[in-house]
Amino acid sequence: MTTETMIARPDLADVRERLWAALGARNERAAAEAVFAACDAGAPLEDVLLDVIGPVQARVGAEWAAGRMSVAQEHAVTAIQDRVISALAHRTPPDLPADRDTPGTFRRHVTVACVDGEWHAFPARLLAEVLRARGFAVDYLGAHVPTPHLIAHVHQSATDVVALSSSLPVRLPTAHAAVTAVQAVGIPVIVGGAAFGPDGRYARLFGADGWASDARAAASLLAGGLGPPRQAMADPDHHLPHLLDQEYTLVSRARIQLTREVLEGLEAKVPAMAAYSDEQRERTAEDIAHIIDFLGASLYVDDPELFTGFLTWTAGVLAARGVPNSALLGALDLLADAQHDFPRAQAHLTAGRRALTRVPAQAPGLHA
Known part of the structure; x- marks a missing residue:
């Protein structure tokens, strides 16, 4: 008879509270230790990113909206969270498959970026790290990427698909232009973020090649593969006649x-x-x-x-x-x-x- 030792994974609710307390004290070391301990205890990196760090960041936003946290405090906490994510990424590198340069193998290359004028980069950052952990090759361009620069990057890199993030609906016209521009050079585009509506209605309106409600859904969508991009509309007034x-x-x-x-x-x-x-x-x-x-x-x-x-x-x-x-x-x-x-x-x-x-x-x- 063989007895297997089962290692219980940590209670992520408790990890969230530890992280929240550390951020409240602006204690970056304690914040890092909270998430490192969770990974060491068996929590998958993706769960720590999306079920601990992500919800805590959402709580930060709620505290700001309620007037219980100043803009400066929100920025300080977000900066700590961003550095913790970097530390996690370097501490737990993914087991990557061989790259496209190795004969007979292929690793999908994704460019992750925020649309022009979108400074809320945290959701895109989480997506980039989830994709890396799943074995994708990722170019993370960060916040506020002007569309001409995004297109230049696509031309200069081996990008297979672009993932665009936008949190603010006021950026939707710019997001539409970016989707159209990327598709025009033959690259499919998936989009995500609160700007596109809870059901992705604006992603469909703009003719994006895919929409994801969260990072897990985006990673699964990309893992399933996308076909060639939809035919981009050169004239948005034709695609959106009300304009x-x-x-x-x-x-x-x-x-x-x-x-x-x-x-x-x-x-x-x-x-x-x-x-x-x-x-x-x-x-x-x-x-x-x-x-x-x-x-x-x-x-x-x-x-x-x-x-x-x-x-x-x-x-x-x-x-x-x-x-x-x-x-x-x-x-x-x-x-x-x-x-x-x-x-x-x-x-x-x-x-x-x-x-x-x-x-x-x-x-x-x-x-x-």
């Missing part, structure tokens, strides 16, 4: 002017704004600019739900600063006045107003 009304273009081009007009209008509507500090006024202008950006993105894909989702999320963030829903509603009314000749914009703004009226009212206040 022919020019509403997206006109709203985007007027962004600065609209921001100024709405800010001035709010100052007239909301007496409390007379007491705003310069910082509070600047933050309000940023909020208005974001509203306009998301309105533009929703017009680009012709989906009011994109706009309403952003508004309800923003209402929660502003509530943490003590800003009532009435301020957002006032901004929408002023935008509607400025967009009276744009029927689609009017419809999206009306949908946004309906969504906000369903959000519980907050006590009046100023920016925190």
Whole structure:
């Protein structure tokens, strides 16, 4: 009779709490030790990346949105997480198959990048490391990769497929351009990230060759292989006929002017704004600019739900600063006045107003 010794894998919930505590103390050594110990105890690298580090980073974002973590604190914690990922990658190298240069063998080569203007690189970084751990050859280009530079890299490398990441829907027009440009040079493109919708609806709208809800799904999709890229549409207006009304273009081009007009209008509507500090006024202008950006993105894909989702999320963030829903509603009314000749914009703004009226009212206040 043979007795096999079973080694229990660590409780990843406990590892997450240890990592969270270490990050809260800005203790990089303790953060690294928490994830190293999990790997040493038998947790697969992929599980540590996606079931420990990833969820903890999501918690960081939630704390920032709730006003319990400053931008500087969020950046510091993210930097520690990024260095921990690097240390993990060097500490536990994958058992790679032979490269394409070895006769009779082939290792799929993936370029992972964030679309132009997308600075939230953490999800792309996790994907790159998961792919490396699974034996792919990976070029990780990081955040904010201008499309011409991405195309130049594809031409200069042995890339078989490009994986594009975008978290912010305001980058969807740029993402569409990148998908089209990469496909035009004969390389298939998969996309992922919150920008493309929870069901990948915008990936399908843009004709991407694949969409993945998370890094595991992306790795599985790539492992299954992709065919040749879909035929890229040279003219996005032909692929997205609603763009022919020019509403997206006109709203985007007027962004600065609209921001100024709405800010001035709010100052007239909301007496409390007379007491705003310069910082509070600047933050309000940023909020208005974001509203306009998301309105533009929703017009680009012709989906009011994109706009309403952003508004309800923003209402929660502003509530943490003590800003009532009435301020957002006032901004929408002023935008509607400025967009009276744009029927689609009017419809999206009306949908946004309906969504906000369903959000519980907050006590009046100023920016925190």
